[in-house]
Amino acid sequence: MDEELEVTVHGFSYKVSELSEEAQLQVSNLQFVDAQMAQLNAQLAVYQTARNAYEAALQQLLPRSTQ
DSSP states (O other), X not given: OOOOOEEEETXXXXXXXXXXXXXXXXXXXXXXXXXXXXXXXXXXXXHXXXXXXXXXXXXXXXXXXXX
């Protein structure tokens, strides 16, 4: 099964192979940026998890408040 890559812009789908060379380059640019954003979001999730762990560890080390 050899499905052709399509791109959807403003609700219209286009076969990438039928686009101009310039348009195909822009599709490639979008794919690159989307991949970079996904990578950054994954890194952000790792950092947030680490931050939560550090905060939990700090909480264990702080004196308990007795009110």
